[in-house]
Amino acid sequence: MSIRTALLVATIFSMLLGFSVKAETTLETIKSSGVIKLGYRENSPPFSFAAEDGSPQGYTIDLCRYVATDIARQLSLKILDTQWLPVNANSRFSSLQSGDVDIVCGNTSQTLTRRSEFDFSMTTFTDGAGLLYLPGMQPKSTQDLSNQRFVVVSGTTTEAILDEMIKASRLNARLLKVEDHDAALNALKQKNATAYAADRTVLIATALKHGSGHAFELSSQQFSYEPYALMMRRDPDFRLAVDRALSRLYKSGEIVRILGRWFSDFGGLNETTLQTFQLFALPE
Numbered sequence: 001m002s003i004r005t006a007l008l009v010a011t012i013f014s015m016l017l018g019f020s021v022k023a024e025t026t027l028e029t030i031k032s033s034g035v036i037k038l039g040y041r042e043n044s045p046p047f048s049f050a051a052e053d054g055s056p057q058g059y060t061i062d063l064c065r066y067v068a069t070d071i072a073r074q075l076s077l078k079i080l081d082t083q084w085l086p087v088n089a090n091s092r093f094s095s096l097q098s099g100d101v102d103i104v105c106g107n108t109s110q111t112l113t114r115r116s117e118f119d120f121s122m123t124t125f126t127d128g129a130g131l132l133y134l135p136g137m138q139p140k141s142t143q144d145l146s147n148q149r150f151v152v153v154s155g156t157t158t159e160a161i162l163d164e165m166i167k168a169s170r171l172n173a174r175l176l177k178v179e180d181h182d183a184a185l186n187a188l189k190q191k192n193a194t195a196y197a198a199d200r201t202v203l204i205a206t207a208l209k210h211g212s213g214h215a216f217e218l219s220s221q222q223f224s225y226e227p228y229a230l231m232m233r234r235d236p237d238f239r240l241a242v243d244r245a246l247s248r249l250y251k252s253g254e255i256v257r258i259l260g261r262w263f264s265d266f267g268g269l270n271e272t273t274l275q276t277f278q279l280f281a282l283p284e
Contacts, residue, residue, distance in 0.1 A: 039101035070245035089155035151193035250281035
């Protein structure tokens, strides 16, 4: 091999080493595979839960079904297969990072810390954390919160907020951390905890669904603001596609039907709620 040929080979080899294949975007992967992968919580009613037949159900599940249909239209796909993967409060993050799911469909709160790692859609619902008690167990003053044990789902914003509140107020209170909302309600029913802490809508729905034979008291105090959204990997084009779908939904009459289906047991809908969703929607 001549020196000139050897130099040419070395140059080509170095160029190949420096060449990197651009990874597919989320939309490109969905289009090429014909599949969109959706993660959901199995016990966060009325937002996301497994029905008796095992199928995903809930308010945010309906939103994600609408989003999947709209993304298929945006990509000019006649058929888009939807795959559902159960996740919990902790695994939802790793499932996104690993690519096992494309969207987490549940009651995930947007926070600045989470936004530093993940993308979030426009707001899908707003709620706030509260406390659920057995009858007669609700404290009458802040001082009575001492020596209480609060059960909370690990990996939630409620856990972080209660941790901060306990430290700031120097209360001699403890947190019992469990994997999901069913386990939290059971801990309360069995008196392993004096209060069950979670977002208020989830507290009510979980008690209605699994609290048969028990009475509960919901504290009037709300100690956080929780803006929910669909969570995704960092991908601006995919986030825009999801927001475009949600904007169409919010501007249509379909959002009224979905809200009515899942929140009729919570006092129904008022004009302010409907106007809020119209404000969430963005123009093209």
